[in-house]
Amino acid sequence: MASRTTTETTHYHVQKRRRAAFLDEWKGYQKTVRRADEVGLSLTARRTRVGVYTGIDGDQPTRSMDALVHEIDPGVTSTIHRHSWDAMVFVVAGNGWTEIDGQRVEWGPGDSLHLPAWSWHRSGNSSASVARYMTFSSEPMLATMGMSVIDDRGDTPVSELPGRPPFSEGVDGDDPYARRLRRLARDQTARRSGRLHTNWDELELLQTPRGTRTTFLLDRAIGYQASGITMAMFEIGPGRGQSMHRHPGEAWLYVVEGEGHSYLGTEPTGGVDHPWKQGDLIVVDHFLWHQHFNDSATDTAKVVRVHMFDSLLETMRVLMDPMVLFEEPPDAVRDAQAGNYHEIEWPAVHRPVWER
Known part of the structure; x- marks a missing residue:
């Protein structure tokens, strides 16, 4: 028997209403700065406390990335779990370790780690004070595609756990x-041999024409094999500002040290300044002009920047060509905004200190 659709309106009208309703709903989720003081932490079944800066599990829905904060008390070890997405870790305070597929990585303030997709991992606090770290993951992207899966095995020894999903050789x-x-085998082999840890003491920050000095924390340029997430840190000199730019997609900027403000607007002028301080998360929504300023006359400000450049943004640039999806002012305007950054007296790089 033949079947027929029974909708009373056309495909065109259904999709038009659906798209309009989606955009109206999403505008209500747009954020500017998530204050550290606004993010409550809850004890979880993993024996850790977790708070959500951005992400649907904290009633702050996002589309490509989330940002969570975690705390582990002295002497505590979390349960072991794995998930279909990968995550990046930035340690804020305390000393501890993370075991990734049986490989133990020791960490301290300012260190960064990569947790590959489907890797078993657990963390422990080996210090006398609370350990605190941020995670940034691609879970919202996989959830959109119906591929978000998590597997928690409590305290099962690593030797008794299954390995990552097998793949066929070429x-x-x-x-x-x-x-x-052959292509997928090469890709999986590479992804399972990527770098896992960046030690803060090994960082070298270099000056840029945008008025800051920067370094990669987790990126394919320094040997990581992530699913498109990239993490870098930039430092703004006392009383200085980073030059303005804009791009599509979500970008998170976690304030490691210092205090300042960020300009956010749909145009280079006429936007709003948003103050921030240590522990806050600056949320740069899609295609907003933004510029970040250090309000201290004596101290620098350090900010960790996270986005999905190597996957989401690169794909959008290809699909939407010839539209310009990363835009800066002309060089003369950029240089005027950055000022004579060669005159900045940068301090020695020290591990961050959590003062909240």
Whole structure:
């Protein structure tokens, strides 16, 4: 028997209403700065406390990335789990360790770690004070595609846990299937051999024309194999500002040290200044002009920047060409905004101190 659709309106009208309703709802989720004081932490079944800066589990929905804060008390070890997405970790305070597929990585304030997709991991606090760290993950992106999966095994020894999902090795042949097998095997082999840890003491910050000095924390340029998330840190000199720019997609900026404000607006002028301080998360919504300023006349400000550049933003740039999706002012305007950054007297790089 033939079946027929029974909607009373056309496909065109249904999709038009659906898209309009989605955009109206999403505008209500737009944020500017998430204050550290606004993020409550709750004890979880993993024996850790967790708070949500951005993410649907904290009633702050996002589309590509989330940002969570975690605390572990002295002597506590979390349960072991894995998930289908990967995550990046930035340690705020305390000393401890994270075990990734049986490999133990010791960490302290300012260190960064990568937790690959489907890797078993747990963390422990080996210090006498509370350990605190941020995580940034691609879970919202995978949830959109129906591929977000988590597997918690409590205190099961690593030796008794299954490995990451198996994959087929490449085979000979020039047909499309053989090419796909070889391509995916190469990709998985590379992703399972990427770097896992950046030690703060090994960082070198370099000056840029935008008026800051910067360094990669987690990025393919320094050996990481992430699912498009990249994490870098920039430092703003006393009384200085970073030059203005804009781009699509979500970007998170976590304030490691210092205090200042950020300009956010749909145009280079006429926007709003948003103050921030240590522990806050600056939320740069899609395609907003933004510029970050250090309000201290004596101390620098350090900010960790996270976005999905190597996946979401690169894909958008290809799909929407010839539209310009990363935009800065002309060089003369950029240089005027950055000032003579060669005159900045940068201090020695020291591990961050949590003062909240």
